[in-house]
Amino acid sequence: MIKKIIKYAILLMSTLIVSMMTYANEAYNPPLPLVAGDCITCHGTGGSSVGPATPIIASFDSETFIGIMEKYKNDERPSSIMGRIAKGYTEKDFIVMADYFAKQAAVRYPQKVEAEKVKKGKKLHQKYCERCHENEGNTDNDGTAIIAGQWMPYLQFTLADFYHGERDIPKKMKRRMVKMVKKHGEESLDDLIHFYGSQTQSDVEIEVEVEVEVEPVKKVE
Amino acid sequence: MSDDITRRKFLMATGIVGFCGLTGFTGYHVFLKNPLRPYKKPKDPKAEKAKVVVIGGGAGGAIAAKYIRMAAPEIEVTLIEQNKEYYTCFMSNEVLSGERTIDSLKFSYEKLSSQYGINMVYDRALGIDPEAKTVTLQGGDKVNYDRLIVSPGIDFKWGTIEGHDENVIEKIPHAWKAGPQTVTLRQQIEAMKDGGTVIISVPPKPFRCPPGPYERASQIAHYLKQHKPKSKVLIFDGNQAFSKKPLFFQGWEQLYGFETDHSLIEWIPPEDGGKIIQVNPNDMSIIAGEFEDEYKADVINIIPPQTAGKIAIVSGLANDKGWCPINPETFESTLQKDIHVIGDACIGKPMPKSAHSANSQAKVCAAAVVSGLQEQEMPTPYYGNTCYSVVGEDFGISVTAIYQLVDNKIQLVEGAGGPSPLNASAEVRKREVIYAESWFKNITHEMFN
Numbered sequence: 001m002i003k004k005i006i007k008y009a010i011l012l013m014s015t016l017i018v019s020m021m022t023y024a025n026e027a028y029n030p031p032l033p034l035v036a037g038d039c040i041t042c043h044g045t046g047g048s049s050v051g052p053a054t055p056i057i058a059s060f061d062s063e064t065f066i067g068i069m070e071k072y073k074n075d076e077r078p079s080s081i082m083g084r085i086a087k088g089y090t091e092k093d094f095i096v097m098a099d100y101f102a103k104q105a106a107v108r109y110p111q112k113v114e115a116e117k118v119k120k121g122k123k124l125h126q127k128y129c130e131r132c133h134e135n136e137g138n139t140d141n142d143g144t145a146i147i148a149g150q151w152m153p154y155l156q157f158t159l160a161d162f163y164h165g166e167r168d169i170p171k172k173m174k175r176r177m178v179k180m181v182k183k184h185g186e187e188s189l190d191d192l193i194h195f196y197g198s199q200t201q202s203d204v205e206i207e208v209e210v211e212v213e214v215e216p217v218k219k220v221e
Numbered sequence: 222m223s224d225d226i227t228r229r230k231f232l233m234a235t236g237i238v239g240f241c242g243l244t245g246f247t248g249y250h251v252f253l254k255n256p257l258r259p260y261k262k263p264k265d266p267k268a269e270k271a272k273v274v275v276i277g278g279g280a281g282g283a284i285a286a287k288y289i290r291m292a293a294p295e296i297e298v299t300l301i302e303q304n305k306e307y308y309t310c311f312m313s314n315e316v317l318s319g320e321r322t323i324d325s326l327k328f329s330y331e332k333l334s335s336q337y338g339i340n341m342v343y344d345r346a347l348g349i350d351p352e353a354k355t356v357t358l359q360g361g362d363k364v365n366y367d368r369l370i371v372s373p374g375i376d377f378k379w380g381t382i383e384g385h386d387e388n389v390i391e392k393i394p395h396a397w398k399a400g401p402q403t404v405t406l407r408q409q410i411e412a413m414k415d416g417g418t419v420i421i422s423v424p425p426k427p428f429r430c431p432p433g434p435y436e437r438a439s440q441i442a443h444y445l446k447q448h449k450p451k452s453k454v455l456i457f458d459g460n461q462a463f464s465k466k467p468l469f470f471q472g473w474e475q476l477y478g479f480e481t482d483h484s485l486i487e488w489i490p491p492e493d494g495g496k497i498i499q500v501n502p503n504d505m506s507i508i509a510g511e512f513e514d515e516y517k518a519d520v521i522n523i524i525p526p527q528t529a530g531k532i533a534i535v536s537g538l539a540n541d542k543g544w545c546p547i548n549p550e551t552f553e554s555t556l557q558k559d560i561h562v563i564g565d566a567c568i569g570k571p572m573p574k575s576a577h578s579a580n581s582q583a584k585v586c587a588a589a590v591v592s593g594l595q596e597q598e599m600p601t602p603y604y605g606n607t608c609y610s611v612v613g614e615d616f617g618i619s620v621t622a623i624y625q626l627v628d629n630k631i632q633l634v635e636g637a638g639g640p641s642p643l644n645a646s647a648e649v650r651k652r653e654v655i656y657a658e659s660w661f662k663n664i665t666h667e668m669f670n
Contacts, residue, residue, distance in 0.1 A: 002233075005233075027592075027597065027598040027599070027600045027601075028588065028591060028592035028595060028597035028598060028599065028600055029600065030288070030292055030584070030587070030588045030591070030600065031288075031291050031292050032288070032291070032584070033600075034584060034585060034588060034600055034601065034602055034603045035601075035603045037580075037581060037584040037585075037603060037605070038577075038580075038581055038603070038604075038605030038606075038607070038623070040663070040667055041577055041580055041607065041660060041663055041664045041667065042607065042656070042659060042660050042663055042664075043663065044663045044666060044667070045663075045666060045667050045670070049659065049663055050662050050663055050666045051659060051662060052655060052658055052659055052662065053652070053655045053656055053658075053659045054656060054659040054660070054663060080619075080641070080645070080649050080652050080653050080656060081607070081619055081621055081641075081653075081656065084621050084637060084638050084639050085605075085607075085621055085623065085637070085638070086637075087634075087636055087637035087638070088605070088622075088623025088634040088637030088638055089623065089637075093603075153655055157652060160648075
């Protein structure tokens with residue numbers, strides 16, 4: 001009986017030591033995981049891009065992030081470069097990236113907006129977009145991503161892609177977009193862009209100039 | 222009676238187990254490893270904190286210094302940089318066309334050094350003593366290190382073209398290190414008459430920034446098209462092929478009449494006599510090709526062949542070709558212990574010599590240095606590069622690559638990356654110009670804030 005207990009004791013002790021050894025040799029984890037290192041050069045420190053166009057990815061919901069990267073990897077979402085980049089990583093990589101960026105607070109730098117457009121855009125948002133892009137675009141509702149404070153040229157590219165059929169658009173969104181443009185004209189898309197672009201922090205000291213003129217989203221002839 | 226014996230035995234057994242466990246736990250922690258403490262306490266209480274010295278405050282060095290401090294504030298980091306202000310060579314071609322000012326490329330180290338507690342030493346490193354582990358500065362001081370990261374960029378190999386050396390660079394600029402040379406070249410182009418000729422000489426690979434000379438030709442052509450449309454840019458190339466060639470050709474066809482009678486750009490590869498063998502600064506002419514043809518020009522931009530920065534050469538960090546061999550997992554020199562080389566100066570093949578590569582390598586190197594000093598396992602490295610080139614108005618192109626460490630070599634991830642598609646729409650070409658600007662803004666923000 002004692003022999004058995006001593007055997008178990010030795011087993012327990014060795015397990016304890018082995019587990020401690022594996023713990024001790026745990027890989028060093030840099031504050032910015034190496035897999036996310038190459039994202040920063042375009043998407044900014046902590047994913048808070050300083051613009052003019054690469055989008056802020058800080059504070060993104062990790063499921064949303066992974067979903068987007070998968071879409072880029074499988075060519076299910078158009079891009080100028082992200083499709084090529086996403087193919088270089090595995091799903092495990094996306095999880096590490098997503099986990100990191102989800103934890104970063106987003107800095108939304110000031111952008112040049114036109115007050116009139118912001119005012120119109122706010123109303124349009126309430127009527128046509130708030131349903132899914134809750135809280136004035138500040139809430140990620142099952143993959144809608146955070147659009148409030150996003151870089152305006154990027155919003156323009158995205159809306160243009162949706163509007164011109166370059167990118168898959170959820171049916172609900174298409175219906176509302178068509179209805180909105182029919183009633184308020186194509187300028188309504190710009191009004192929305194200015195509204196989202198206006199939702200930036202006023203306490204940020206860094207001066208960032210948006211040198212890119214945000215082009216209106218027009219129907220391609 | 223039997224219950225008491227069982228209970229006693231049980232308690233004794235638990236006691237034995239507990240004692241063994243405690244002994245094992247304590248013994249292991251005290252005598253072997255101390256995994257709960259990230260930084261190993263030196264046995265000598267008078268011992269200094271670990272010191273890392275970085276030579277070079279460019280795309281590699283600034284990032285390495287920052288990321289070490291971010292990871293381990295108990296590690297002292299000294300950044301040796303000879304210039305108080307850094308001019309980015311990346312995007313400097315746009316100064317040549319007038320699309321951007323030289324000041325837009327200028328950055329100071331104040332924010333970076335104060336935010337992260339980096340000791341800035343504005344001096345030039347003259348020599349390294351790998352035994353004594355010191356760096357000797359031009360100003361006379363010696364700096365100690367536990368680990369050294371050398372990120373010196375490039376220096377030029379003079380004398381490969383007859384008549385061309387460092388004494389003629391005011392007349393025949395290289396502008397392959399940004400700053401005053403960039404301004405000189407821009408001024409020469411501005412002063413040129415309409416109908417004049419600009420010659421760019423591209424050295425044989427490897428050199429800093431593979432698409433750079435072709436973006437330069439593009440930007441100059443962009444300026445000439447608007448202001449001096451009868452002029453020409455002649456690229457004398459020491460290489461048969463170059464980065465993003467089909468895309469550049471497409472852009473040049475679309476924007477500059479490439480391969481027509483009134484093309485603003487001509488590309489002369491070695492097989493067509495593109496190798497320049499002599500420069501005559503006094504009468505502003507060059508001699509090129511096997512038939513030794515003479516060409517006169519108003520502006521001559523000779524980009525000389527290159528080597529790793531001088532400090533690497535004189536410190537025994539470079540091979541006989543002038544580039545520094547390294548362990549690709551850690552960027553530690555294979556020639557000198559505890560010295561790491563990153564950026565243009567190192568042999569990082571297949572990564573190109575670019576600012577983005579330097580940035581990527583710096584992060585891996587920082588992780589290697591910190592984990593090494595903390596006696597922890599180096600994490601899996603990831604490397605990447607993205608190069609944007611602005612060919613002209615609303616015409617941007619890019620090439621991107623992701624790499625992994627396979628069999629102790631940096632290997633391209635297949636089926637990923639690559640250049641912009643040849644059949645991309647005009648809208649995408651336009652967006653790539655804006656994304657090029659975004660890359661520039663973000664990488665410099667990362668370097669200097």
